[in-house]
Amino acid sequence: MSRRSIVVTAILLAVLAAVLPLFVLSHISRQRALASEQSRLAHEAERALQRVQVTVAQARRVLETLEREGWSGCSDAHVARMRALTLDAPAIEEIGFFEGDRLACTSWGVVDGHVPAQPSDLELPDGLGIDLELHPAASPSATMLALRRDRHNVLVKPERLVDVIIDPGIWLGVATRTGRPIVASPGADPALVARLSRAATTGADERHLFASRVEGGVVAFAIADRAQAEASTAAERRAMVPLGLLASAVLVGLVVWLSRQRLSPQRELDIALRRGEFVVHYQPVVELAGGGCVGAEALVRWQRPDGAWVPPNLFIPVAERSGLIAALTDQVIERVVQDLAGAFAGEPSMHVSINLCAGDLHSGRFLPVLEAALARHGVAPSQVWLEATERGFIDTASAGGHLARARAAGHRVAIDDFGTGYSSLSMLESLPLDALKIDKSFIDAIGRGAATGVVIPHVINLAHGLGLDIVAEGVEAPGQAAYLAQAGVQYAQGWLYSPALAADDFIAYYRAHRPSPRAVQSVA
Numbered sequence: 169m170s171r172r173s174i175v176v177t178a179i180l181l182a183v184l185a186a187v188l189p190l191f192v193l194s195h196i197s198r199q200r201a202l203a204s205e206q207s208r209l210a211h212e213a214e215r216a217l218q219r220v221q222v223t224v225a226q227a228r229r230v231l232e233t234l235e236r237e238g239w240s241g242c243s244d245a246h247v248a249r250m251r252a253l254t255l256d257a258p259a260i261e262e263i264g265f266f267e268g269d270r271l272a273c274t275s276w277g278v279v280d281g282h283v284p285a286q287p288s289d290l291e292l293p294d295g296l297g298i299d300l301e302l303h304p305a306a307s308p309s310a311t312m313l314a315l316r317r318d319r320h321n322v323l324v325k326p327e328r329l330v331d332v333i334i335d336p337g338i339w340l341g342v343a344t345r346t347g348r349p350i351v352a353s354p355g356a357d358p359a360l361v362a363r364l365s366r367a368a369t370t371g372a373d374e375r376h377l378f379a380s381r382v383e384g385g386v387v388a389f390a391i392a393d394r395a396q397a398e399a400s401t402a403a404e405r406r407a408m409v410p411l412g413l414l415a416s417a418v419l420v421g422l423v424v425w426l427s428r429q430r431l432s433p434q435r436e437l438d439i440a441l442r443r444g445e446f447v448v449h450y451q452p453v454v455e456l457a458g459g460g461c462v463g464a465e466a467l468v469r470w471q472r473p474d475g476a477w478v479p480p481n482l483f484i485p486v487a488e489r490s491g492l493i494a495a496l497t498d499q500v501i502e503r504v505v506q507d508l509a510g511a512f513a514g515e516p517s518m519h520v521s522i523n524l525c526a527g528d529l530h531s532g533r534f535l536p537v538l539e540a541a542l543a544r545h546g547v548a549p550s551q552v553w554l555e556a557t558e559r560g561f562i563d564t565a566s567a568g569g570h571l572a573r574a575r576a577a578g579h580r581v582a583i584d585d586f587g588t589g590y591s592s593l594s595m596l597e598s599l600p601l602d603a604l605k606i607d608k609s610f611i612d613a614i615g616r617g618a619a620t621g622v623v624i625p626h627v628i629n630l631a632h633g634l635g636l637d638i639v640a641e642g643v644e645a646p647g648q649a650a651y652l653a654q655a656g657v658q659y660a661q662g663w664l665y666s667p668a669l670a671a672d673d674f675i676a677y678y679r680a681h682r683p684s685p686r687a688v689q690s691v692a
Contacts, residue, residue, distance in 0.1 A: 207370075228315070234249070262276065262312075297317070342387065450674035451465045451661050452464050461678045467480070494533065501538050505541045507671035520551065530570075571599065583601055610623055639659040641660075
């Protein structure tokens with residue numbers, strides 16, 4: 169073999185030795201990334217299926233309640249009962265009652281004309297019938313999902329079945345076992361949907377990665393674009409070239425492990441808590457009579473290191489599910505007292521309210537944490553109010569006991585988002601409350617003729633009858649403020665007065681809008 173041949177052969181072998189391992193490792197990296205994506209899609213399908221189960225269970229409970237109570241005819245009491253159950257069930261848009269083969273009345277009132285009953289497209293093992301494409305008489309252009317048992321049905325927006333947080337580039341949907349779509353993200357391939365509906369599967373074709381999960385007669389599926397998934401691995405493969413084979417293998421394993429850990433919402437939240445990425449903003453509460461600021465509601469905000477803000481409706485549910493809400497509450501308490509300790513000392517009439525989760529209400533663990541923070545900074549208990557949503561009072565006995573201790577220590581207690589949860593007159597009478605906060609959804613209905621607008625006078629009368637102060641949330645228009653003031657509501661918060669402010673800005677706002685002596689005496 170000539171020198172030239174040896175050199176050429178050596179070069180070819182060197183190139184082969186360099187390229188072949190990189191090609192193999194690149195292929196392995198690609199397959200691992202696709203498998204991880206498929207696993208993620210399977211998780212999204214499971215979440216969608218769980219959402220379906222929760223929605224159907226809620227509808228079933230409402231129908232069973234009506235059946236157990238034995239309602240018939242379309243009396244005012246019957247319609248009012250259906251309306252109350254509709255308001256109490258977030259997933260349900262409307263409840264209907266059938267006489268014979270026609271719809272007689274709904275939670276909106278008596279139905280005029282002949283609206284025939286529709287046969288069920290799907291029947292669950294427990295006898296619950298489902299109509300997949302019902303067009304309500306009140307809104308024929310809308311498509312609803314109807315669930316019926318005996319003489320009542322409930323209407324649910326199909327979109328609620330896939331109302332979960334997903335990453336961009338994923339199609340999510342729900343279908344029957346026969347392949348008939350119930351709801352799907354726009355752009356989902358109908359043929360692939362029909363295929364995924366036949367059995368629980370995880371896999372890929374030329375254009376897609378996909379996963380489906382089956383429960384009873386319902387299939388939930390998640391689909392991702394394969395080209396997009398493969399493109400996301402290109403940077404990782406390029407980074408392996410200059411690092412060498414051993415370093416590449418180590419880095420790939422490390423990147424995959426760190427990515428899986430870091431992309432988990434719970435993990436991100438845990439890291440943010442340890443890094444102290446949460447801040448508190450303060451939305452001023454003003455007296456409607458004079459416009460003076462009497463205090464604020466503390467609202468937790470998450471700002472990532474890159475400056476991006478994460479909406480509370482994304483991280484609060486994760487914190488509650490994962491058990492991290494307790495640590496988050498502790499940080500909010502400490503931050504509020506730190507932020508406003510000096511202002512509290514100089515403004516004894518000012519208060520700030522802190523929201524409590526259901527877990528804290530039932531355990532009472534917030535009390536010693538709050539007591540210690542106030543003692544460290546010399547803040548009076550009367551300047552820290554406690555707010556709890558109606559959903560936190562499912563166990564009224566334990567929640568009421570802990571709130572009674574808080575009131576005995578000097579705190580005032582408010583029920584938040586009133587009208588959106590499980591409250592009843594007997595529950596309100598038994599709880600140690602000082603104030604009631606009307607939810608923004610009811611404030612928005614003022615002057616618009618919406619059905620929820622009729623609720624506000626009853627809520628105000630109820631609060632007056634129980635001797636509770638009233639705070640209206642989400643006030644954004646002068647007309648709303650005028651209506652509320654005339655109706656006897658004492659306080660309000662919302663963008664009409666100010667958005668939520670950073671601590672220094674809130675203190676400046678408070679000092680520029682000090683309350684009248686009458687308002688100070690009322691709050692005290």
